Amino acid sequence: MTLLYLVSMVKLIIFDLDGTLIDSAQDITNAINYSIKDTGLPFLNNEQTIQLVGEGISRLIEKLLPPAFLEHRDEILSRFLEYYSSHLVDNTKPYPFVKDTLDNLKTFTKAVISNKRECLSKEILQRLDLLEYFDTVLGGDSTEERKPSPVPIVYLLNKLSISPEMTVMAGDSNIDIKAAINAGIRSIGVTYGYKPEESLKDADFLIDDIRKLEYVVHKLL
Template sequence: MALPAIEHVQAVAFDLDGTLCDSVPDLAAAANSMRLYLGMDELPQQTVESYVGDGIAKLVHRVITNDREREADPKIWEKGFIYYMHYYRAHLSDLTRPYPETEAGLALLKSLGIPLVVITNKTEILAVELLKQLKLADYFSLILGGDSLSEKKPNPLPLRHAAEVLGIAPENMLMVGDSRNDILAAKAAGCLSVGVTFGYGDMPLLSQDPATKPDWLIGALPEIYEHLQPQKPQENN
């Protein structure tokens, strides 16, 4: 995919789950522990993965009903949600790991003096704690969760808020993510969108629709640095 004009990028925002780290093993373990607690059978990890991306409140609905769209009975959902949050918070990083080149990519971008932020639909307190446990928190100037503001992705508000806090125009910020929500939020905010091909979303499929086609596809985070660092003029032989 052709690269966008990127010489003016002043900040980079990242999604968390499926972009910086592979958290599905712990999300699925919490989901299945909750289902057993509620007297239900376990779900395949791949099924839970397909339900991730819109925050834990929505994930609990989907895991209880085993359906992306249906909502659970309010009393069952509340019982499940309380259990899920307690279990997941106690097991945030048992199996969750940064993707292989996450830290290298973040360190390279920090070396350019570009502020980095996390914009996730995960609850803020869990996002902050997970990043601390993964030893990634210090790379970021700002961490916004799904409950930090009145709206979450795909609404553009978190991206616009981050740009405002950093004192830059949204069009000068990259939004890096693996899902439909990330791309839609970036486009609505006026940010450049970068889709990762190693996350939970189907980026080749999303790229077929103009509404969810990212400006740029990458297979590893260091690729961002490679295209943002100042280009040296070619010497004549």
């Protein structure tokens, strides 16, 4: 299938959230450090946090804790959510040109599928004045399975009555790319996000600037 044929069919663009639309690393780091401040565990910096994100908050806490601390998982998770829910956008911002790009893609149906909880994803988008751009926002708790399972994407396609052939997904991690492959849709890896470019090797396209998304799905129409 040629690129021209692909983009001429696109109706729905699905976006990942963290590392694709927004940079939330500092606020997640702050919430992690608050949640572990009385445990004796070392505080994390943003680079360490970035290595943990992508599979949802519960999984983040599990990866963070050494085996001896796993019995305290629920308590630490509760402390994380307590802090993070009150500090969602202290430092979190859209990546440059995200709003401009979404404006320029207004003729397309757009959705967000994140492994972050749905209520938190929507609240962040709302407070950053991004929620209005999206027809649907799904989180890691919106369906029975999370990315890289195809379940959230299949659920979305059924909800919107849009075929896989008319859909592309943009994300910064192999989790997003695998989810797209598993659901039978095309994928666009964004290399400006959290994960290394080599983790996006299976993406159909790579872009290093959100503005180039317009070229892939719009300019060649």
